Amino acid sequence: MIRFLTFFLLGLATLMQGARAEVTVQPVNDCWVVANMLQTVDCYHVTVPLDRANPENSSARLAVAVLHSSSRNTAPDPVIYLEGGPGYSSFGTTYPYFDDYSEYWWEDSSSIRRTRDLILFDQRGMGLSRPSLDCPELHDFDRRLPEVVDYDDPLWNEEIETLGTCYDRLRAEGVPLERFDTRNSADDVADIVRALGYDEVNLYGVSYGSRLALEVMRRHPDLVRSAVLDGVYPPTVDPEIDFPRAVADAFQNLFDDCAASSGCRRVAPDVQNDFERLIADLNANPRELELYDLDYLDRGTFVRFDGSTLVMTMVEYLYDADWLPYIPLTIGTAAKGNLDALTYFYGLGSYASDGMIEGAFANIECREAPVLDTVAMAEEVARYGLYGEAAMTWSLVPSCNVWPVASNPLPDEGPVVSDIPTLLLSGRYDPVTPPSYADEAAETLSNSRHLVFRSGGHAVSFWFDCAMVATADFFVDPDPASVREPRCRSYSQPADFNVRF
Numbered sequence: 001m002i003r004f005l006t007f008f009l010l011g012l013a014t015l016m017q018g019a020r021a022e023v024t025v026q027p028v029n030d031c032w033v034v035a036n037m038l039q040t041v042d043c044y045h046v047t048v049p050l051d052r053a054n055p056e057n058s059s060a061r062l063a064v065a066v067l068h069s070s071s072r073n074t075a076p077d078p079v080i081y082l083e084g085g086p087g088y089s090s091f092g093t094t095y096p097y098f099d100d101y102s103e104y105w106w107e108d109s110s111s112i113r114r115t116r117d118l119i120l121f122d123q124r125g126m127g128l129s130r131p132s133l134d135c136p137e138l139h140d141f142d143r144r145l146p147e148v149v150d151y152d153d154p155l156w157n158e159e160i161e162t163l164g165t166c167y168d169r170l171r172a173e174g175v176p177l178e179r180f181d182t183r184n185s186a187d188d189v190a191d192i193v194r195a196l197g198y199d200e201v202n203l204y205g206v207s208y209g210s211r212l213a214l215e216v217m218r219r220h221p222d223l224v225r226s227a228v229l230d231g232v233y234p235p236t237v238d239p240e241i242d243f244p245r246a247v248a249d250a251f252q253n254l255f256d257d258c259a260a261s262s263g264c265r266r267v268a269p270d271v272q273n274d275f276e277r278l279i280a281d282l283n284a285n286p287r288e289l290e291l292y293d294l295d296y297l298d299r300g301t302f303v304r305f306d307g308s309t310l311v312m313t314m315v316e317y318l319y320d321a322d323w324l325p326y327i328p329l330t331i332g333t334a335a336k337g338n339l340d341a342l343t344y345f346y347g348l349g350s351y352a353s354d355g356m357i358e359g360a361f362a363n364i365e366c367r368e369a370p371v372l373d374t375v376a377m378a379e380e381v382a383r384y385g386l387y388g389e390a391a392m393t394w395s396l397v398p399s400c401n402v403w404p405v406a407s408n409p410l411p412d413e414g415p416v417v418s419d420i421p422t423l424l425l426s427g428r429y430d431p432v433t434p435p436s437y438a439d440e441a442a443e444t445l446s447n448s449r450h451l452v453f454r455s456g457g458h459a460v461s462f463w464f465d466c467a468m469v470a471t472a473d474f475f476v477d478p479d480p481a482s483v484r485e486p487r488c489r490s491y492s493q494p495a496d497f498n499v500r501f
Contacts, residue, residue, distance in 0.1 A: 022055040034102040040068040063128035078117035084207030089127025093355030111472035133359030135166035138352040150304035164402030186215035203227040226478030232438035244388035250431035257494035264497040268332030279307035311390030319458040366400035370409040421478035422448040427456025449480035
């Protein structure tokens, strides 16, 4: 309680000074992070202007929680976590099912909270923050989909139209969509930190959160003591044009490591050629295949399947360090004649089916993408062949056509140039923020170190304890020159490929 009052009074003092007169802090009794008798958390609504040039016009109410350190000698500089997506909530999901993240955060942040507090918040437009860019129209659409969806189900034609309906509703409600972007969210971070009474903060950004962290480092360097960026997404990367290369490189790394493993070669002796042959064959002749997940599905469930669907459903599993070791086994089994094995990775879902705030994702990506040009994209697709063709299925262009927010490309800002101590983390098989993106960011981060986890997919600190320990250790001693390579298999060794389902 003493700690709670301290933060509240410091926040009031900041407001009284007039430095951030438009920012208010309201304690919340009914906290959205569940704690037990051994845990201490305070929750707030921090209200910030939607448009800082005209702060009197409208505001955003941000949901903020401070998970307090387990130490009696808490460091004065907390860690603030920056969520990815863009569009995910830090606190949980409500659709397609309720999933509260409290237990996850208490457990996985324990190494960080041994020395300092952890701040969680929902970015403007997302999660518990208001106004929300959520699209219930897409939830209604998702509920109308069959449980198992063919890649060419005619209902898919309605999804983009439904996203456009959400855009039209938000505009009619007067939501100023141009105020929901990375630049404004970076200023929100600074307002939260100052309003809670802290002088400095350590940034922990994952995936899109790393892009937001870099923007905080650019716009508010005086507030940042150190940063850990996991799954690095620098502002100079084009999520549209650079995606085919990222997908192709991730598969190539997987295939190279399989070829170097005797066990993997036994189940998939010619994994790359077999995979590319299967993709080409299925694109030319789509099949109805029987779903292969023998643990969860009855026999006799069929889906219509093509090659690009195969690639992009496997891309989702390259995110996941637990599932990606099955990919070569699946390919090898299919190459021996059992094509149904390919559906082991079948998982088509709608925009709404992963718990994301769909409007926030579309708004930020469409507003900040530098190139939304099908001709330019076609050139990259041709360069990367079958992998490029598959990446086209995730193109932003159809979404941005129905979400015509004013363009303000983030790459126009250029790379972030900083000497703030920074640790960059990557997974070797990451298909969306590959290690090359972190290398690109590091070129202008003069005081940085990059660690690549050889067994990792996306967001290695979520998957590997040693990556989270490295993160916590860096916040204690943010000296890139003294960072030790993690002593764990996931860092030093390729994936331990499965040889049986």
